[in-house]
Amino acid sequence: MTAAPGRPAPVSPANAARAGGPAAGPLITGALAAAEAGVVPATIRKWVQLGHLMPAARQGRAGLYRLEDVFAAERATRRR
Secondary structure, eight states: OOOOTTSOOOOOHHHHHHTTOGGGOOEEEHHHHHHHHTSOHHHHHHHHHHTSOOOSEEETTEEEEEHHHHHHHHHHHHTO
16 A cells, blocks of 8 residues: 555554554543443553553543453453
């Protein structure tokens, strides 16, 4: 794939997912992430503080998370 001068090169859906692009899934708030993982919102904040989860983006001061990242953090902390 080539790009016109001054424009970024197009990204395939597979590469977009690896790069954290739109194909990687929708972004959700911490409160919704907590509800989906079956934990309280404070747990999401704690996972971020401990480095188990990182916001994929920000909306103002609030972190936005990918659901697959939330589930991965939940699995990683459950194994302890």
